[in-house]
Amino acid sequence: MARYITIDNTSPAVPLAEIPDEHYGAVYDDLADRLAQERYHMAHYFAREEGDRLRFYAILLDDSSRKIMITSFAMGYHDEGPLPSLTALRPAMHPFERDITERYGVRFDAMPWDKPLRLPFDRRDRRASVGNYPFYTIEGDSLHEVNVGPIHAGIIEPGAFRFICNGETVLHLEIALGYQHRGxxxxxxxxxxxxxxxxxxxxxxxxxxxxxxxxxxxxxxxxxxxxxxxxxxxxxxxxxxxxxxxxxxxxxxxxxxxxxxxxxxxxxxxxxxxxxxxxxxxxxxxxxxxxxxxxxxxxxxxxxxxxxxxxxxxxxxxxxxxxxxxxxxxxxxxxxxxxxxxxxxxxxxxxxxxxxxxxxxxxxxxxxxxxxxxxxxxxxxxxxxxxxxxxxxxxxxxxxxxxxxxxxxxxxxxxxxxxxxxxxxxxxxxxxxxxxxxxxxxxxxxxxxxxxxxxxxxxxxxxxxxxxxxxxxxxxxxxxxxxxxxxxxxxxxxxxxxxxxxxxx
Amino acid sequence: MILPKIKVLRSHGRQYIPDLTEVTLTDEFRGRPELTATDDMSDVEAAAAMCPTAAITTAPFTLDLGRCLFCGECALRAPRNIRFTNDYRIGSASREALVVRAGDTAVDFRHDCVRTEIPRLFGHALKLRQVSAGGDASNEMELNATGNVNFDFGRYGVEFTASPRHADGVVITGPVTCNMAAALEMCYDAVPDPKIVIACGADACSGGLFAASRAVDRSFFERHRVDLWLPGAPAHPMVFIEGVMNLTGRWRRREAEK
Structure with missing residues (x-):
């Protein structure tokens, strides 16, 4: 069990000092358990620089008790992990872990979808760009790919869509975003x-x-x-x-x-x-x-x-x-x-x-x-x-x-x-x-x-x-x-x- | 079944604006500001200090519509000096003309800055390719609205195309993000000559809130000439329509009183 500070959506701000300082292991076990239950989902999970450390915050919502549960853990700023990936167990966590990897270079072990999220200007890996997004591919004579975007046919914002089709049927669609990143x-x-x-x-x-x-x-x-x-x-x-x-x-x-x-x-x-x-x-x-x-x-x-x-x-x-x-x-x-x-x-x-x-x-x-x-x-x-x-x-x-x-x-x-x-x-x-x-x-x-x-x-x-x-x-x-x-x-x-x-x- | 359709049709009635030259927007709409210089400019200084995009200067007293987000806070802070009117005739062929000075009663369209071939070639029909490069979706929705059942800009032969190959120009929204810079350039290159460029909204005109962001690459505007600058956050459909009609020489905005 990890410790949380518990508030609701009308409570005042929480002093940072009152947010529990946990170890990743405890948070990982606890979140893996809670996120398996329908009543919980993650409102936000992000990292921020704190002196020479990187502090992670998890803001968990409990839908049945109206509670907002907040906890945190820290690691050395230059410590790149790997940490065991929560996404591997709970796919809903993928955007959060991808964001943290992209911004801070932290690696997550066994992360099943280790791909750029939005390619921000301050990304850790400068080699990654919208031009070389690692699209998923499937080999096969009967398959073809359809690429749409980043500019679409209507008056709409940009994003790249890659379809893998078998005839007219879509087998797989991958959506690569980041074109709109304004900082x-x-x-x-x-x-x-x-x-x-x-x-x-x-x-x-x-x-x-x-x-x-x-x-x-x-x-x-x-x-x-x-x-x-x-x-x-x-x-x-x-x-x-x-x-x-x-x-x-x-x-x-x-x-x-x-x-x-x-x-x-x-x-x-x-x-x-x-x-x-x-x-x-x-x-x-x-x-x-x-x-x-x-x-x-x-x-x-x-x-x-x-x-x-x-x-x-x-x-x-x-x-x-x-x-x-x-x-x-x-x-x-x-x-x-x-x-x-x-x-x-x-x-x-x-x-x-x-x-x-x-x-x-x-x-x-x-x-x-x-x-x-x-x-x-x-x-x-x-x-x-x-x-x-x-x-x-x-x-x-x-x-x-x-x-x-x-x-x-x-x-x-x-x-x-x-x-x-x-x-x-x-x-x-x-x-x-x-x-x-x-x-x-x-x-x-x-x-x-x-x-x-x-x-x-x-x-x-x-x-x-x-x-x-x-x-x-x-x-x-x-x-x-x-x-x-x-x-x-x-x-x-x-x-x-x-x-x-x-x-x- | 036909009956429900008849009901919808009957309620729908006639929705198009019969005469687009006669449109007056609600008094609440924040369009062209009017500036009045006073002996005591301390209110303007306070307004300039809080302006989110640093659009206001005090000496001389100006407000740059290319940066302005029309949030209206300056008019509340300096009510004796700044007042927003509901005038949507704020686009211009010249970037400099977007800078409103004390005493101005109109934005000068600067027909003299329009390339002569534009009215000749695009005065009857104009097809445009829109590129959103960091736009927040509001400008994009307003551009869509220009073609809707109310504004029906298509009546003048002005429409948006799916392909740049079919277009006579590009309409850019957003500050141009680094991640869209290459795609925008490719799209521009794909439009056959002669072609025009329209910058729509404060983000496109100046970078807006993102002018100093490192995620933005505005080199496109150093390489290519913009033929029409349209202020707004977002630009109202009438700002776009009135701007394009003036650009193509079909309407003529009254000159600013000097």
Whole structure:
């Protein structure tokens, strides 16, 4: 058994001195045991330089007790291991161990997928590059490879996809990322400018700006020992659910387009426009950039704006539900979506899938239920929507149901919302606890976002780590297309719609 | 079944914007800023100090839209000096013209900087290849939106192609990461001459938040001329549409009042 410090998602920051200092052996045994149980999964597992040592932090989530369990261990900075690989036992750990190897040169013994993760500019092995990624290959006269990317056929972010096909059937897909790497995490410590840090968080994934900004704000507020007031919490939740609606509607449109269902495509395009224009009429930006800030808001909801949002959301959801009904009554669409791109529950669990994609496969991973904060720890007891089939249809219907659910939440939140003329303004200079670690954990539309902020002795952010849900779910996409015709790749891909920049940072 | 489809159609109605020249964005939208110099510039100094991309200078008083993320914090910090209007006519053929000065009432498109063959060759139709090189997906989604059922930029023959071989130019989003630099160059090379380059969004125009990041390689912009600079984080679809229409000589923005 390893020792942990146990908190929940509303606790203040943890002093670094209170995080247990374990030996790798104890952590390894304990995590191998716990991660075999469905109730546990890893929110983040990373290493950071600490003087002449490298300290590893494990942030483990216990879904059934709402607890966040944190432990650590250290090794000499120039000690390259090898350490026995947790990935070898628990494949869900692969992105974390690959990240540590890539940044610090630590080797993991018997690591089954020892490959670059995002090829950061400060990688230890300078010989590795996007040009020589070690793609998996299979020999055979009947097989051929199809390479797609890094630039794709549409207006979309870059990534390299390598298919190994037997005729039209995909045997294997490998996804090589890193093209979007901007050095984002390092930029958090480049200047001690809290506004700049908030804006950096928003751009971690621009289609998830509200959720990323919320995770940042929560982490910073925890470091200041501050609990945000009720009104602010409501407005953040409304922004987060509007973002979920907008992206789910956009993806419904994209899935319609890829099967030639033009009616659904254009209807959803118009509905997404209406959703993001609602956000724009609230805060001036269609992606909610500038809306969520630590300790306060520059865009408090007025009575008129509250009414405008409720009115628009009601209209959007009425029309969107007609599209949903049309999809469900069109056999030609069902023939494309159903039983396509299946990720069974057992596989989703093994690879550590999160968010709506995991819930579509019957794995209930939802921070709003398991580790609620903000409005979900106060006014609303969230009940996750869970589907069983794990196919494109399940992921599409998951979106449809979540749009309706989010619309209901927005209406509920705003129905009882009293505009507060004395709403607090953002604070970019409030002192933060020194030598402490805070976790911002938010259920974004794709799944769980985990931001970790670590401060130094002066109370400045010394390390900032972001985990986008896509880092787990890219592997789910690769598994989903196995055995499918390669022509079904586009709908499988859109049914996940994962983030490249959130992965590459 | 046909009935559900009729329902969707009836609710959908007519969604396209009939006249793109007449679009006015919500008052909340943060577009072209207006700067006013005052005797006491201490508020501007405070705003400049907190600006995430160092877009503001105090002497002379300027705001560089090529760097600006339109977060709007400076206008809150220095309300007497900086005010964001909802004017989306902020693209320009000249990088220098993106620097707004005190008293400016428009961004100068600088039609004199447009290569003469551009209106002649691309004034009727323009096909573009988009390359995201570290973009955060918001610019990319806004570029997609230019072709959607609302904006329908395709009505003017401006569309995005799947292949650079079919394109007349490239639209770059993102600061250009080291890991995408080679792919971007290959894509540019694959576009047949004569071709144009559009930098879309603050990241592409200046590197934005990542201007000093070691993960970024901006040498592309030293080798190749940019024909159209579009500010924004992200650039609103109307910023793109208005910019491209001016570049191709089909619209003419009013000149800045000197």
């Amino acid at each position: 984002l995490e390092r930029q958090f410590t480049a200047a001690d400018n809290r506004l700049r840090q908030a804006v950096l968080a928003e751009t971690a994934a621009g289609d998830t700006a509200a959720a990323n900004a919320t995770a940042f704000a929560e982490a910073v507020e925890k470091l200041a020992g501050h609990t945000p007031p009720e009104g602010l919490v409501r407005e953040r939740a409304a922004a987060l659910e509007l973002e979920r609606m907008a992206m789910h509607i956009a993806d419904t449109g994209a899935l319609s387009m890829d099967v030639g269902y033009q009616l659904g495509q254009v209807a959803c395009e118009a509905l997404r426009t209406m959703t993001i224009n609602t956000t724009q009429a609230w805060c001036g930006n269609r992606f909610a950039k500038g809306l969520i800030r630590p300790f306060g808001t520059n865009k408090p909801l007025t009575a008129e704006k509250t009414d405008m949002i409720r009115r628009n959301v009601a209209e959007i959801v009425r029309r969107y539900d007609e599209v949903r009904h049309d999809i469900k009554s069109s056999p030609t669409l069902l023939a494309r979506y159903e039983q396509c791109g299946v990720v069974p529950r057992s596989e989703m669990l093994r690879i550590g899938g999160v968010g709506m994609a995991a819930r579509a496969s019957g794995v209930e991973r939802d921070i709003r239920t398991s580790h609620p904060s903000g409005i979900f720890s106060r006014q609303i007891a969230h009940e996750s929507i869970v589907k069983r089939h794990g196919d494109v249809m399940a992921r599409l219907m998951m979106r449809c149901r979540e749009v309706l659910q989010s619309a209901g939440y927005i209406d509920r939140i705003l129905a009882s919302h009293r505009p507060d003329t004395s709403a607090p303004r953002p604070d970019y200079v409030r002192p933060l606890a020194p030598d402490a670690l805070a976790v911002g954990l938010v259920e974004a539309w794709r799944g769980e976002l985990c931001h970790v902020a670590v401060t130094n002795a002066a109370g400045r952010i010394a390390d900032y780590r972001i985990k986008d849900p896509s880092i787990h779910n890219w592997l789910a996409l690769a598994l989903a297309v196995r055995g499918e015709g390669i022509s079904d790749f586009p709908i499988c891909n859109k049914s996940f719609n994962l983030s490249y920049c959130g992965h590459d940072l």
